[in-house]
Amino acid sequence: MPELPEVETVKRTLNELITGKTIQKVSVHLPRIVQHPEDPGLFAAMLESRTFRSVERRGKFLRLLTDDLVLVSHLRMEGRYGLYASDEPVEKHTHVIFHFTDGTELRYKDVRQFGTMHLFALGEEFTRAPLHKLGLEPLDEQTFTLEVFRRLLSGRTTKIKPLLLNQEVVVGIGNIYVDESLFTAGIHPEREASSLKPAEVKRLHQAIVETLSSAVAAGGSSVKSYVNGQGEMGMFQQELKVYGRKGLPCERCGTPIIRTVVGGRGTHTCPKCQKDKSRA
Structure with missing residues (x-):
């Protein structure tokens, strides 16, 4: 399972890859990946026309931020993200695709199918599972003294x-x-x-x-x-x-x-x- 250094690295690379990209539509091929909202169709509809502004990390979770929504993603054992051109073949075990208006796609691939995604109003994520009970950030100099x-x-x-x-x-x-x-x-x-x-x-x-x-x-x-x-x-x-x-x-x-x-x-x-x- 990716630990803090791996998730931090994914966060940094995703910031380079998707910041400023606008979502045209979302394809969910494995509905159980989406934990909140329960309806994956609503999940996709809520993200349409949203622009990713930044990617942050909380523990082993990624936080993909738009202006008013945040996607909380856990990679679990083997989840991974990659940016592709829309005409590139979709690999096996690709479960969620974020189609961008510029012709690129952020694809989430997960062979073990253990990864999760939660979509919340920005700020709500810290009061709800899975982030609400997390402990100290060991690389936060202000809190981990x-x-x-x-x-x-x-x-x-x-x-x-x-x-x-x-x-x-x-x-x-x-x-x-x-x-x-x-x-x-x-x-x-x-x-x-x-x-x-x-x-x-x-x-x-x-x-x-x-x-x-x-x-x-x-x-x-x-x-x-x-x-x-x-x-x-x-x-x-x-x-x-x-x-x-x-x-x-x-x-x-x-x-x-x-x-x-x-x-x-x-x-x-x-x-x-x-x-x-x-x-x-």
């Missing part, structure tokens, strides 16, 4: 990895970047959040920000099928220290990376660099 992060962990007996994956706590980090951040901070994924010492909290806060920032700069991680809105792969997978490296030597100490399951998610750690001090 060390002090706020420290308070967020205080008193919580939840294991640190599942807590960081909870989108109602912190948004967008995802499995790849939780593993990478915990490794960088030298923290075992099964530590209780409240057991972290002040220095560890500071290291983890910094590791989250630096890991996500580096991943955004690299265009995300193309671990599976992810590409951005221009069909380009991310490159951060070349910088991964633990994720997907089971059995390979840790770049710090040479100990083989291990894979376990924490909170139902595959988890990669270095058993030497990330000792579980709560079990010592």
Whole structure:
């Protein structure tokens, strides 16, 4: 599933591709992609003659803004957008097409068919599902401060990895970047959040920000099928220290990376660099 860096990259490329384009009509070939309104015909009619003004991100969700409406889109496992000329063949698994007045089309393709689209009046989206319960944005310097992060962990007996994956706590980090951040901070994924010492909290806060920032700069991680809105792969997978490296030597100490399951998610750690001090 695309995580924050990948969705941020898609957001940036879509801004380059569709800002200022006016929708002539919308074709919905898989109605269940459209979650709100329930009638996909109404969804299409509401967007006719609207112009995309910008594309924003909230957590792992895209927000495609017109003057008075906002399309909230979640890519789920393999959803992707691409801009095409109207005379180009439509690929299999293309479920929604935004036909523009300039002869181009924004096409949404989703092999797994798990993606969703919600259309709201601009501003309403923050009071309704799926955005209304989302937590802190980890790349927002104004809200994701060390002090706020420290308070967020205080008193919580939840294991640190599942807590960081909870989108109602912190948004967008995802499995790849939780593993990478915990490794960088030298923290075992099964530590209780409240057991972290002040220095560890500071290291983890910094590791989250630096890991996500580096991943955004690299265009995300193309671990599976992810590409951005221009069909380009991310490159951060070349910088991964633990994720997907089971059995390979840790770049710090040479100990083989291990894979376990924490909170139902595959988890990669270095058993030497990330000792579980709560079990010592």
